[in-house]
Structures are given as C-alpha cells and as structure tokens.
Amino acid sequence: MMKFLFMIIFMIPLCFLQKMFWMVQMMMFFLMYLFLMLNVNLNIFSNLSYVMGCDIFSYGLILLSIWICSLMIMSSENLFKMNFYSNFFLLNIIFLLIMLYMTFSVVNLFLFYFFFEGSLIPTLLLIMGWGYQPERIQAGMYLLFYTLFASLPLFMGIFFIFDNMNFFMMYMMKFYNFNLYLLYISMILSFLVKMPMYFIHLWLPKAHVEAPVSGSMILAGIMLKLGGYGLMRILIIFQEINMKLSFIWIVVSLIGGFYVSLMCFCQIDIKSLIAYSSVAHMSIVIGGIMTMNYWGFLGSYILMIGHGLCSSGMFCLANINYERFHSRSLFINKGLINLMPSMSFWWFLLLSSNMSAPPSLNLIGEISLINSLLSWSSLTMIMLMLISFFSAGYSLYLYSYTQHGKFYLGLYSFYMGVSREYLMLMLHWLPLNIIILKIDYSMIWF
Amino acid sequence: MCFITFFFLFMFSMINLIFFVYFFMNDLVIMMEWEVISFNSMSIIMSILLDWMSLLFMMFVSLISSVVVYYSKSYMSSEKNLIRFILLVVMFVLSMMMLIISPNLISILLGWDGLGLVSYCLVIYYQNFKSFNAGMLTALSNRIGDVFILMSIAWFMNYGSWNYIFYLNFMKNDFSMIMISSMIILAAMTKSAQIPFSSWLPAAMAAPTPVSALVHSSTLVTAGVYLLIRFNDLMLNTFFFKILLVLSGLTMFMAGITANYEFDLKKIIALSTLSQLGLMMSILSMGFPKLAFFHLLTHAMFKALLFMCAGVIIHMMMDIQDIRFMGGLSKYVPLTSLCLNISNLSLCGIPFLSGFYSKDMILEMVSMSNLNIMVYFLYYFSTGLTMFYTIRLLFYTMINDFNLISIFNLYDEDYTMLKSMFILLFMSLVSGSLLSWLIFFKPYMIYLPINMKLMVIYVSLIGGLMGFMISNMKIFSFNKFMFFFKLSNFLSLMWFMPNLSTYGLNIYFLNFSKNLLKNMDMGWSEYYSGQGFFNIIKNYSVFYQFYHMNNFKIYLFSFIIWLMMILLLLLMI
Incomplete structure (x- = not known):
C-alpha cells in the first residue's frame, strides 16, 4: 500500500516541470492500473502494513478516487491552455489524491479522521482558487464550516473510543459495542453532513455552483462517498444503538430525498440541478446503510461508485456546455442536439444512467437499496417509488431542456466537441456500465 | 443504411419463423441462464426463454420493424440525421427483443426501461413543443411502470430468485405474491396505456409516422399485454x-x-x-x-x-x-x-x-x-x-x-x-x-x-x-353538439385524462417544490444553519465592538455595577 502512496508523492515534482500537464494525468492512469493489479483479498483487510490496508470496500473507492482525479485533470484542459496556475492545480490535485488515498486506505481511526478532514483543504483551495465568481468565498465557507462543525464531535468521539478500546484499529472494532447515545450522535453526524443528509445539505449545491469543473467532479465523485465510507466503518461499533435510532435517519433522508428530487424541478442552473440530484441519490444510500443489512451495505457501495462516475460525468457535460456558452442557465443551454448531436448522445447515456436505467451500476445499486429498505419496512415503498419516479423526471427535464428545442440565438460562435471530451465521457460511462458484467467482485464481501 | 437494416431484420424474422415452427412442432422450450451474482441464497440471473410464443412474437416484431425501416427510407428521405433515426429504431427493436425473451424480473428491466427511454427519444425526434410535451408525458407514464417493476423486484426477494415463471402457480396465495401481482398489473397498464394512464398514447403521435407504426401500434404498447400473458397463471x-x-x-x-x-x-x-x-x-x-x-x-x-x-x-x-x-x-x-x-x-x-x-x-x-x-x-x-x-x-x-x-x-x-x-x-x-x-x-x-x-x-x-x-x-x-356541450367535451377529451395527467397533476408538485425551495432550502434550513448562525455571531461581535469603543458613560455604568456586585458579595459574606 505504501508503494502507491510513494508513487503519488513522487508525482509532485512532475507538476512543476513545464508542459507536463498530460504527463501527470498519464501517470495517474498508470497508477490506476497498477492499483488495479493489487492482489486484494475480497473478504477481509489485506495488504496490511503499518497503518494501511484495504478490503474490497476501500479498494473500490480508492480506484474511484484515482480514476476521478485523473479525469479531473483531463476535464480542466482549459487551465493548461490559459496557463491559469496549472502547476499549482496539479499540485492541488495530487495533494487531494494523497488525502483521499490515505482516507480510504488507513485502518487507524484517528488517521482516518485526520485525512478525512484534511481532504477538505485541497477541495477548498480548488473552489477558492479556480472558481468562477466572487460568491465562491461564501461557498467555500459553507463547505468548510458545515463539515467542520460536525467533525469536532467526531474527533472527541474517536478519542473516547480510544479511551475505552485502547487502540485505533478499524478491523478490531467489530468486537466492540458502544451502546451510548451521545457517542453515536457525535460519531454519525459528521458523516451525515458529508453525505449530505437532507437539512444539512446546503453546502453542497453552493459549493457545486461555485466550484470549477474539477471541484464539482471531486465533490460529487468522492467527497460524498467519504461520508458513506465513514458510516459503514463506524456503524460496526454501534450496531445495537443503531437498531433503535436508525429510523430517524432513514425517515429524514427518504423524505428529504423526495423533497430534494422535487426541488430539482425548480433549478435553472445545470450544475445546481445535478448537485440536488446527487443529494437525492445519497439519501437512498443513507437509508441503505442505516438499515444495516447486507443488501443495504453492498447496494450503497455500488450506488456510491455508480453515482460517483455518473454525476462526475454529468458535471463534465455541464462544463462542456459552460465552456461554449459561458453560462449554465437552462434558458441559454438549449437545443444542443442541433449543434452537438454526438454530445447529446452522451448526455442521454449519462442521464439515463443517472435515472438508473439498465445496465448501469446505479440500477443494481438501486435495486439492492430498494430490497434492503423494503425488507426494513414496507412503508418505505411510497417514498422509494416517488424518489425513483422523480429521478427519472428531473433527468429527463435536464435532458430535454438542454438538448431539445431551438438553440439560443444570442450565440455568436460555437465549436464542436473535441475528442478529449468524448474520451473523458466514455471513461466515465464505460466503467459505469461494464462493471455489471463482473459485479460479484464488488458484491460479495463476507 | 435503411436497406441493410431492413435486410438484417427481415432475415432475423425469417430465422425466427423457422425456429418458431421447429419449436412449435416439437413443443420445445429452451431456457438459458447467466448467473450474474448469487449470494445470501439469492441469485440475480440474466435469463433467456425461447418458446414458441417468444419466437413468434420476435418474428412479428422484426418483420414489422424491417418493413418500417425500409419504409422510412422514403418517408424520412429528407431527414438530415437519418442514421440517428435508424439507430434509434434498431435500439428500440433490440430492447423489445430483450423484453420478449427474458422471463426474469431483473433482466426484463433491460428491455422494459430500454423501451421507455428509446421511445422517449423517438417521440421527441422532431424539435417542437408538441413532441417535447408528448415525449415527457410518454416517458414519465412509462416510468411509473418501471418503478412498479422495481418495487415488485423488492417484493420478489423472498423467493430467492427473480425468475418469475417458476413461482406463478406455486406461490399464488402468498401475500408478497399478491403485492407483486398488483404491481405487475399496474406496470402493464402503464405500458399498455390502460385507463388511468392512457393519455400518453394519443400524445405520442407526435413521433414520426414510421415510429408510430412500429412503436405505438404493435410493439411498445403490447409489451404490457405480453408481460401479463406471461404472468397470467398467477392472476x-x-x-x-x-x-x-x-x-x-x-x-x-x-x-x-x-x-x-x-x-x-x-x-x-x-x-x-x-x-x-x-x-x-x-x-x-x-x-x-x-x-x-x-x-x-x-x-x-x-x-x-x-x-x-x-x-x-x-x-x-x-x-x-x-x-x-x-x-x-x-x-x-x-x-x-x-x-x-x-x-x-x-x-x-x-x-x-x-x-x-x-x-x-x-x-x-x-x-x-x-x-x-x-x-x-x-x-x-x-x-x-x-x-x-x-x-x-x-x-x-x-x-x-x-x-x-x-x-x-x-x-x-x-x-x-x-x-x-x-x-x-x-x-x-x-x-x-x-x-x-x-x-x-x-x-x-x-x-x-x-x-x-x-x-x-x-x-x-x-x-x-x-x-x-x-x-x-x-x-x-355539428352545432347540435352545443346542446351537450359539457358531455361532448368530456367524451372528446378522453374523459379529461390528458388534462388530469398533465396540467391537473403537475401543478401541485411544482407548487410544492417551489414552496419547498423557498421555505426549506432558502428558508428554515438556511436560518437554522448557515445564515442564521452567521447572523448570531455577527450580532454578538457587533455588540462587543460597541463595548470596546470605550464609551465613558458605559464605562462608568459598568464600573458602578461592578462595585455594587462586590458590595453585595461582601454583604453576603
């Protein structure tokens, strides 16, 4: 595990060389394939060394984060062309990758916390440094303080646990059971903010709207999944109390998911719509994790990976439009099928994956989550039906508003999609729909 | 392009015809399964069922689609994106085939969702408002069916497999089977445009006519009927x-x-x-x-x-x-x-x-x-x-x-x-x-x-x-219709179903979402977390800054208060 970390760290000097933008990206792909070859024992923690190790769950998320980070570089070619601090941008992404890699691969609870919060800083720098409007300061503050506010109780909680267990190791946590109410709340809340659950999701649309494309991709792709990862790791020691209290989170997140998917219909900013849609998807993930059954856990895992690829791809598409129209408003991004028919195809594919059409990972994830939630209580069926229906509704709303109809007449000039963009979209879409052929690697854990 | 597609589809249809006759004469059924995953004694299977019914239906579908493709060579001849059109039609036929041959609730989704999505693309093929609205109505009505199938998948979980044909007779009176059958009927009713959901079928006529010939007459709308034929034993x-x-x-x-x-x-x-x-x-x-x-x-x-x-x-x-x-x-x-x-x-x-x-x-x-x-x-x-x-x-x-x-x-x-x-x-x-x-x-x-x-x-x-x-x-x-104005309005507008399923329904949801956005996301959630917290901190800091201006009167006043408090303390001792 350490070797991959060193590989990432030694990519740092590469950022400061001139004209090495694509080299960094290629090295990330290379890292991705090296990591893919890692001999992972699917069932338990393997490759243990010092504080690092991985099981199938962290393995998939590390792969996803390397993949998304390399695609982030690919999507922000404009920074390279304009020479908009592209070296620092690469440095930032590599720092982010180090943080994410460590978050997913450490087995030490405190180090997990450390890197979990540490990944905020590069993200904040991305938003503050490469965002578009002055409002990005406020968005950055929202991002920082929403997550920090809930993370200090987590910090306390981790040390309380250390006080009792006298160690930090995650893989030993299953032998413990903390039936403590306040500890439970303090440990859970930080992850719920990160996910985000309804009521505490406000930072997400704001951060997305102000972030550059790479920031949005990493936010939707990985940052939301940190919360799910943390929940799944932490809930092991709270099994008993979670049985009593899980209904709160499930009810809030399911109803919230329905509300958020309704709110998507009122958005006129493409990015904000996609951000709200990811809140709606994450709400089902929270529900699935909180049911604490096997279907729920693996469904959340698969939906998290699927949603990471899918929403990141959609943010890419939004940015492709933004680079041409210099607007993300749905009133201006219209009739694109006339201008970019091939891009419209990718819009359709990614949006249909977003509404969990087969054979995407989202479908398998959503089926498993529906199974888990329905076996938890059949009353969740109502909300699940509404969420599932409206997810199709807003996806089609976005598709038809951007692609259909007359195009914006104030448009002066326009250029078609370039092969970099098509490659980037394909690299989002292909794993999303191919992994289902060998889904048992990600479904069988125990 | 059209001719090649026509040729292949036609040949496929003939092959299906031969296989149909062979299967029918020998009363054969072939079932192929690919186990995607199996765990917790449940297995998700991609299964293919070939019997005379599916082969015959496939033969008809591919025959009609081949003919329609050939027809659209002339009908859509002035279309700029003919290839897109043909590809969409072929995708549609493919999803219909997937629907026909899979007797599994999960693998049928491949066809069932595919039909809804591709037919959406076909309905909005022309770039005008009418087809836009019709496409949205079609896709969302079909999505209701998809959702019901998703839910029935969850209810099917108790049986450990989603190959429904094995359980139809056996589990007839089970409670979850009753739930499943009600949902399957609802799903079939959306696809086949039965009464609460029937407004989309006339609206979908905004599609190009070859699409109407293929999709909205013979294939897509019969998918619901076909599903219920398969589920017939259960219900x-x-x-x-x-x-x-x-x-x-x-x-x-x-x-x-x-x-x-x-x-x-x-x-x-x-x-x-x-x-x-x-x-x-x-x-x-x-x-x-x-x-x-x-x-x-x-x-x-x-x-x-x-x-x-x-x-x-x-x-x-x-x-x-x-x-x-x-x-x-x-x-x-x-x-x-x-x-x-x-x-x-x-x-x-x-x-x-x-x-x-x-x-x-x-x-x-x-x-x-x-x-x-x-x-x-x-x-x-x-x-x-x-x-x-x-x-x-x-x-x-x-x-x-x-x-x-x-x-x-x-x-x-x-x-x-x-x-x-x-x-x-x-x-x-x-x-x-x-x-x-x-x-x-x-x-x-x-x-x-x-x-x-x-x-x-x-x-x-x-x-x-x-x-x-x-x-x-x-x-x-014609003016005599005015004697029964309300009645003829009712009858001619499909019993007001298009109005009820579009304007009559969505206004509530859209109003609700507007209120949610204003009251929750821009209202209470902001008040109790982001902006509200900011305001509290800001007010306090303004207040303390006011203290720190060293106003002489406040200074004296607080001095006297402190003196009084110290005196009180002394008195208490």
Missing part, C-alpha cells in the same frame, strides 16, 4: 383481474367514443389502437391469454399497415393530418387506399381478413363466458364503435370530396413505401387464418343462441350506419 380469477377487466373494458369504450370526435388522422388510429389494447387486456383478464396473444399478433400487422398508409397520405397531403381536408383519395391514390381499406376493415373484423379471426373469436368467447351485462355491453358497444369510427374515417378520406386545395397532384408511385406496405398487406390478409390454424390446435367450442351469435353483425351494422351518417353531417348539424 387468474383474482380480484386484480376483475378490476383490470373493468378498466380495460372502459378503456376500449372510452377510446372508441373519443375516436369519433377526433379529426386528426393519426390520433384516430392511435385511439383505435387504444381500443384494441383494451380488448386484448380485457380478454386476457377473463382468462384467455392465447386469444389475447392471437389478437396482439394480428392487430400488430394491420395496425402497422394502417399507420404506414396514414404516413403516405400525410406525405402527399403536404403534411396535413386533418381528415376534413381529405377525401376522394380512392380515386387519386388507389393502391394506398387499397391498403388503408383492407387494414381498416380488418380492424373492424370483416370476415376472412386477419382481424376477423381474432376479434370474432374473442367476442364469441365473451358471449360464452359467465359475465354480467355491463362487461357484455362494454365489449359489444365498443365493437360497434370500432365500426363507427372506421366507416367515418373511410368516408372522410376515401369517398367525400377533396377539400384541401383546388389544384393538386397526388402521387401514388412511391414504390419504396408501397413495397413495404404490400408485405404487411399480405400479412394482414393471411396472418389471421394462418395463425388460427397454427396456434389453436384444439379448437374452441362455441355454442350460442342465434341472436347472441348475430350480435356482432347487429352492432357492426348499426355502427357502420352511424359512421356513414356522421361523415355526411353538415356544419349546422
């Missing part, structure tokens, strides 16, 4: 099938009446499709799945032909679909009129055309069954209505005067379209008798009193007469 003689019987009978009745008010050529045909779907669904819910399947196949043939004729007519009428402008077409375009007439009369069930075999058998089986007068009335009245709007349509388009323009040149020499129509013409002539000889190796015994036997002829004659009379109505007679 036989249950409460749900009784409800379905009433709803589908009402659909038949409603569509028949509405078609008489309609002047749009494609919409009349769409409503007649709706009526026939009601017929299939209702005979299915009475427990005759084979008859429903038989009518499904024959109906697919003549309805696709009918749409293709409509397409030719729309082309030659300078893209006008209103039947009031048409007339006398039998003199100007005899070949197209021939096809139109044969398919129309086959729709009515004129003897020895293909519709006769299926429809007459259905109606006689209805007469044989133990039914109440209401269902009987719905069946026979709708049969009369079919004759009614068909004859009306024939007189409007074929017999009456041509009303569009005074100088015109109608052509009937588009042989690409005509050739493809003749294939279907042949099929709609013979498919009824051929299929009835093939798939009913044991004939139904029908024993009826003479009046009940002749009831079909009575209602058809009355309906035809009414259609003839109404097609010759003059403008002042």
